[in-house]
Amino acid sequence: MINKTVENADAAVKDIFNDSVLMLGGFGLCGIPENCIQALLKKAIRGLTCISNNAGVDDFGIGLMLQKRMVRKMIASYVGENKEFERQLLQGELEVELIPQGTLAERIRAGGAGIPAFFTPAGVGTEVAQGKELREFDDKLYVMERWLKADYSLVKAWKGDTAGNLIYKGTARNFNPMMAAAGKITIAEVEELVPVGELDPNMIHTPGIYVQRIFQGSYYEKRIEQRTVSTAKS
Numbered sequence: 001m002i003n004k005t006v007e008n009a010d011a012a013v014k015d016i017f018n019d020s021v022l023m024l025g026g027f028g029l030c031g032i033p034e035n036c037i038q039a040l041l042k043k044a045i046r047g048l049t050c051i052s053n054n055a056g057v058d059d060f061g062i063g064l065m066l067q068k069r070m071v072r073k074m075i076a077s078y079v080g081e082n083k084e085f086e087r088q089l090l091q092g093e094l095e096v097e098l099i100p101q102g103t104l105a106e107r108i109r110a111g112g113a114g115i116p117a118f119f120t121p122a123g124v125g126t127e128v129a130q131g132k133e134l135r136e137f138d139d140k141l142y143v144m145e146r147w148l149k150a151d152y153s154l155v156k157a158w159k160g161d162t163a164g165n166l167i168y169k170g171t172a173r174n175f176n177p178m179m180a181a182a183g184k185i186t187i188a189e190v191e192e193l194v195p196v197g198e199l200d201p202n203m204i205h206t207p208g209i210y211v212q213r214i215f216q217g218s219y220y221e222k223r224i225e226q227r228t229v230s231t232a233k234s
Helices: 034-041 062-067 083-090 101-113 176-181
Strands: 021-024 048-051 071-076 095-098 117-120 134-137 140-146 150-161 183-194 213-216
Touching: 034 062, 034 150, 034 183, 048 062, 062 071, 062 083, 101 117, 101 140, 101 176, 150 176, 176 183
Parallel strands: 021 048, 021 150, 048 071, 071 095, 150 183, 183 213
Antiparallel strands: 117 140, 134 140
C-alpha cells in the first residue's frame, strides 16, 4: 500500500536547497504551512523565490523568513501587513512581482494543468502589462500571462491520509489545492493524518497523486492578521 508519510516537518523539507522556488499555500494567515515554515527557519538557506497569496506578517508566516533574509524574490498579490517586506522592497533588497489576485490564482492553476500561457483582461493599461504580449479578442485587449510552477509546494490541509489525499477546511481551500498541483514536489502538512480508506472519496479536494510527502503537524497557532473585538457592553 502507498505510504507517503514522513516523520515531521524537518524531514519533509530536508532537501530544500538554496535558490529554490517555493509555493506556500494559504489565504492571508489562514491555511498556511506553519510547521514547514518553522522547519525552514532552522535551515541556513538563501535566495528563495516564494510564491504566495501574501507575505505574512512581521512575526509570523513568511514574514519570519523575510526577517532571516531567506527570500530573494516574492511573487504575491497582497503584502500590506508586513513592515519588513516594505523596508526590503524600498531599499532594493527584495525583488517583488505583484500580481492581481485572480491572475495569480490562474497562473498557479495553469502551472498545475500544464497550460504554459493564457490571456486575461486584468492589468491591461497598467504596469502589470508592461513587457507582455497584448492581443485583441472580440474588440477587447487582453494581456498574456505565463504559468507559475515551483520546485516545492508547501500546503496545509485539515485532514489527509497516508497516500496523500487531502481535505481542506473553509478558507484554507483557496490557494492550497492549486498549489498542490503545481509543484514538482508537494509537501502536505495536516492537522489529522488517517489511514487510507478513512476519508470519504467524495470529500477529497486534492488527490494523493499530487502529493509526494505528508506529515501530521505538531501545533497550529492559526493567527488572525487583524483581530478586531467589540468594545460595546452587552
